[in-house]
Amino acid sequence: MKYAMLAGVLLVAAACQTPTPKQTQEVPAAKDQHTLSNADSIRMQHLSLDVAVNFEQHQISGQAVWTIENPSKLPVLKLDTYGLTIDSVTVDGKKVPHTLDPTLPHLGNRLNIPVEAASRKVAIWYKTGSKATALQWLEPSQTLGRKHPFLYTQSESIYARTWIPCPDGPGIRFTYDACVTVPKGLMALMSAENTQQRSDSGIYHFKMEQPVPAYLMALAAGDIAFRAIDQRTGVYAEPAMLEKAHYELGEVGKMVSTAESLYGPYRWGRYDVLILPPGFPLGGMENPRLTFSTPTIIAGDRSLVSLIAHELAHSWSGNLVTNATWEDFWLNEGFTVYFERRIMEAMMGADYADMLWELGYQDLENEVKSLGKDSKDTHLKLDLKDRDPDDGLTSIAYEKGAHFLRLIEETAGRAKLDTFLRHYFDGHAFQTMSTEQFLQYLDANLIQGDTTLARKINIKAWVYGPGIPANCPRVPQKRFEKVDAERNRFLQGTAATQLATQGWTSHEWLHFLRKMPQPLTVAQMEQLDKAFHFTQTGNSEVADRWFIMSVAADYTPAYGSMEQFLSTVGRRKFLTPLYTEMMKTPKGQEMAKRIYGKYKQNYHPLAQETLDKLIK
Ligand code: BES
Ligand code: ZN
DSSP states (O other): OOEEEOOSOOOOOTTTTTTOOOOOOOOOOOOOOTTTOOTTEEEEEEEEEEEEEETTTTTEEEEEEEEEEOOOOOOOEOOOOOEEEEEEETTTEEEEEOEOOOTTTTTTTTEEEETTTTTTTEEEEEEEOOOOOTTEEEEEGGGSSSOOOOOOOOOOTTTTGGOBBBBSSSOOOEEEEEEEEEOOOOHHHHHSSSOOOOOTTTTEEEEEEEEGGGOOOOOESSSSEEEEEESSSEEEOOHHHHHHHHHHTTHHHHHHHHHHHHHHOOOOOEEEEEEOOOTTTTEEEETTEEEEEEEEOSSSSSSTTTHHHHHHHTTTTTTEEEEESSGGGHHHHHHHHHHHHHHHHHHHHHHHHHHHHHHHHHHHHHHHHOOOTTGGGGSSSSSOOOGGGGOOSSSSIIIIIIHHHHHHHHHHOHHHHHHHHHHHHHHTTTEEEHHHHHHHHIIIIIIIHHHHHHHHHHHHHHHHSOOOOOOOOOOOHHHHHHHHHHHHHHHHOOOGGGSSSSSHHHHHHHHHHHTTTOOOOOOHHHHHHHHHHHHOOSSSSHHHHHHHHHHTOOOGGGHHHHHHHHHHHHOHHHHHHHHHHHTTTTHHHHHHHHHHHHGGGOOHHHHHHHHHHHOO
């Protein structure tokens, strides 16, 4: 059996006055259920990618060259692929007979390549298939500029294998370089060092010197321009979006410094954000050096930038210290939500961050309700055997994970948790972490035999138990209490125009709407709309909630704007609850089918997969 060294070299920053963290014992390496590769036994040192992007055929094709070391002298290198056509394979320049296994559900086709103990370069010529889940190909009409096509990838969690033959598990890291050819006039970008400039030839070279797992491989190509925010941060977007995006992200430079002051140096060089076309199925994706973001955060008032704080925070939790398997996903997302809120607190104040905590708690409550309070899927440590890893993509990892860290903060003290986390990131930089390794590290470096502290936190109930544990922290709600009062006044008959709503942020508006009884009467909806123009709001979070309420109340004046919203926005987090609400009544079902039928093509394959199950 193989063992992963838990705390190898522990780097302690000179500035830290605290004692060196304890090395803990070896913990058995976690078994990754979602890779068919044996790259945990063969060292995958480096990937050289040389590919061309063909917009007519919706295909990426070319060569992936892996530099390997095979100290265990294994006879076969096994890699993940899904739907790829493998044209030929050479090992150190000599053609070898490869085989491709039949498709396994979720996992795809294992690629088997005969190798020897001394083999070094494995070159694979390949093409992507027609159903490559990672890729969204946009027609010019689906972009803002309407002149050029657009392509982007989404590799997390196990979709890198649909565009690169690779060891596709979060536990395997490699460095890479790439040469990517796109049609002349387009700009190509990767989760790597980018040139910021268009190349006349359409040929782009990329280099990524920090080792990353496959799920952090990313590529985008389209009519994209760059604008700097400061020395090390900037924004990429379609030209028509660049100005607005640049304003919205004006604080990102400060955000990076704020994050550094909390948990140590940003280790990836530049931090840029790419604003994608509206079909992007996610809020954001933490591709190293280049966060991919939905355009729905461009609200005009910087009110939704906590999403960028989240993706930035992944530069520590996730990208630097990576979940060993998708069953340990909370180590990526829970830590990141906690870190995101600490960044927002430092920049905007505790009252502001407390609103984010409360909205998150509401998400957690709803998730537990929908999964069932005894469901194993509400444990932090997941069981994803024979399942799609995206089954674990719920608010549990995010919000139960974040609240667990907040509980540790409140019980052990902020200073203690901060020191602990700082060492955790430093000591495990560019390594992976399983839940069991983390718990052992926590025990050795924070709990340290304090049985009262351990009892108060009750780690087992959080990590291996269901629902929301009784000691889950609730944050004080200074700002939301005022919102609650105004909502009650409205429900008791005060005219909407008489409510004291001055200075509310979109978080207050969201809370105002979320806690309304559902459905409201059409007269109530009308009154609210007249006073606050929700149907016209430019804030995507508020719009989504309003449209859900409109469907529940059958408030028809909102339907035009709702269809407009659904015709472009592809963010799953918005689409799923809205279509779910529609599916509750026969009239709504008809509407859902008509609208989905009309705009399905504007959504990413991943969003389509989710919605196909919902809208039948
Ligand atoms: N890494 C996730 C996105 C992800 C997770 C994609 C798992 C595929 C599988 C990203 O950091 C994320 O959490 N995005 C959120 C936004 C965030 C502010 C909670 C999203 O897209 O909604
Ligand atoms: Zn995240």
